[in-house]
Amino acid sequence: MQSSNTSPNNWWRGGVIYQIYPRSFADSNGDGVGDLPGITGKLPYIASLGVDAIWISPFFTSPMKDFGYDVSDYCDVDPLFGNLADFDRLLATAHQLGLKVVIDQVLSHCSDQHDWFKQSRQSRDNDKADWFVWADPKADGTPPNNWLSVFGGSAWQWDSCRRQYYLHNFLSSQPDLNFHCPAVQDAMLATIRFWLERGVDGFRFDACNFHFHDRKLRSNPPAKVRDSKTVSAENPYGLQAHKHDKSQPENLAFLQRVRSLLDEFGAASVGEVGDDHSLKVMAQYTSGGDKLHMAYSFNLLTPDGSAGYIRQQVEALEGQLHKRGKKDGVPGWACWSIGNHDVQRVVSRWGKGMTDPRYAKVLLAMSASLRGSLCIYQGEELALTEAEIAFEQLQDPYGITFWPEFKGRDGCRTPMPWQSRAKHAGFSTGKPWLPVPKEHAASAVDVQEQADDSVLQFYRQFLAWRKRQPVLCSGDIRFVDAPEPVLLFTRSLHGETWLCAFNLGREACSIKLDKAYRRAGALPEPSVLTGGRIDAGHLLLAPFGGLYARL
Incomplete structure (x- = not known):
């Protein structure tokens, strides 16, 4: 299963991707929320880390009920982040610095404020009537089946206008698109083409196994083993075996259509897979050279960071990749992630209060030495810890729902600290949308750039060295x-x-x-x-x- 990443279009194979959460990266206009010009101004810093690409979480037009993962216009920039001209400048600057640009596309669902949904809910016979998943209630008025939302409660929301339930795997303000409708597939591919023609180098596809649902709307059976990787232990979502509400076989043909479009432009893709059997799905979705280029799951985003657990997960995926590769002719590829915008920061989650900077250094070396590509979440290069956010400061609807047992995702989304002595650690001149912890300001970029043995300097040295080692980028x-x-x-x-x-x-x-x-x-x-x-x-x-x- 040896491979090469010498082709210019194979930069992703063994590459390192730096994830930017735009709300919290850099604010250029003082409104307390990060934006695209802020990112552009920090691109030289990102390039200095030695990464190959940036992944920007959603910046599209959105009511921000889920902070951009509820899209109301796939082909425009939300004014909170700037405009299309700002994005074009960001893209050009990144390319000048040798950085690829990967953007976050949310295909499985959109906002209830999208024109498509507004039209769909008006009647059962309009042009967009079947663009979303609608169903009649049971005889007693209850939802059509037992499917649950990841964010709590039923996955079905009653709509009094259309007098039917609609499916939402996440927030009720995020209705699921009906990918069984060919026009929906065509529309989503058109949004991908829009950004490809603008010059992006790839896509991170959010919840990429949620595109299709069981046509018969059969209820899910109970889980034989509770899912503790995709959702928190407090969430009843993990009590079901999600046999019918996601990871449906029809998704393979759609992903092949996506890949065909990406290949026109030489672009890459990484899919997020949240499933009861995510390693198997990752292998399935990346094999054959005709679907996703790579995928990652929540398997290394769990509280268990022991050596034995890491080995178990990597070996299990390698086994699935080999098995599926024999069937499809070309084995798939992993993109490992030990931290992102959805989970507690890794030095807190795995380190259990560890503050020794050597721990953050060995975590980078370990994860960057596994077979596959790597995503680094902003702030990991500073060894940022999970922030403690008071309930009255919470922004995340997921955390508000399950508080206090689950505090949500705000603790890993606090602003990036740039200058230790500046107001709000140099993130913004205005009040940030989330507070900047004092301990984060003490670990700011300007502090770590002055220390030869800092975690930041280690990241720069290590990633520059790794890039010169083909055995680490491509080897078995x-x-x-x-x-x-x-x-x-x-x-x-x-x-x-x-x-x-x-x-x-x-x-x-x-x-x-x-x-x-x-x-x-x-x-x-x-x-x-x-x-x-x-x-x-x-x-x-x-x-x-x-x-x-x-x-």
Whole structure:
């Protein structure tokens, strides 16, 4: 399963993508909300990290009930973020700096303020009548089946105008589009083409396994094992086996249509997969070279960051990729993510209060050494912790619904700290939409740029070094048995094999190596990752230490 990313259009294969949450990145006009000109002004900083691309979360016209993931116009910029000319300047600047631009498309649902839905709800026989998923109530007036919303409650909302229920897998203000309708598919492909013609390099497809539903609207059975990866433990959504409301077989043909369009422009795609069997779906959606280029799931976005769990998830996906690749001819590709705008920040979620900067460094080295591509969420390069947000300051409807057991996603969405001593840490001259924690200001970019041993400087050094190592970008992976908290595996490409070792714990450790690995020679890159050596047949790792050695 070896591969190459030498083709210009294969930049994504083993590439590193930096995710920008535009509301919280940089505010250029002082209204307290980040915007596109703010991003443009910070692109040199992003380029200095050594990443290949940026992924910008939604900036399209929206009532912002779900902060842009409820789109009311797919082909325009919300005035909160700027305008199309601002986006064009951002795109041109990024390309001048050698950065690809990936934008976030939400195809499965839109806003109830979209003209399509406004028309659809007016009658059962208008031009858009079947563009959304409508259903009559049961005889007793209740919803047509037991499907649940990810954000709580029934996935069905009664509409008194049309006198039917409509499906919403997320907020009731986010009606699901009916992809069984050919005109809907054509319309969504047209929105993708709009941005491709504008020059974007790729798309991150939100909730990409939610496009289709079971035509018969059959109820979901109970889950044999509760889903604890896609949703929080407090959410009853995990109690169902989501057999009929997502990941339907018809989605494969639609994804092939998407890929055909992307191939016209040499653009790439990464899909978000939230499913009971997400690794299997990831392999299915990326195999064959005719659907998504890569996909990621919530499997490494869970509270468990142990070496054993990480190994289990990666090995399971590799098995699924190999199995599906044999069937479809071309194996798929993963895009790993250990943090994003939907989950608690990784140093808090996995570190359980860990503040040692070496932990953030070893997490980057480990995740960037797995087989696949990598998404980095803004602020991870500063080792930002999860922010504590008071209930009265909450903005996230998900958190408001499940408070206090689940505090929502605001804690990972607080503004980016640029200058430690500036007002609101340099994010905005106005009051930010979410507060900037004092501890984040202390870790601001300007502070870390002055310290040679900071997490930020490590990110720059490591990613620059990794980009020069084909074995890490494209090689095969095979795990080696090691006790907790050590993750040990090999990467191999074109006859070259590396041993990669990471101590995810705060205590030094010594591991007796099998004969095959005892003569491995440490690579001469001490400034990249330190704290590891092989001596007398033993692997010695310092706390949060790591080692790359050539066999």
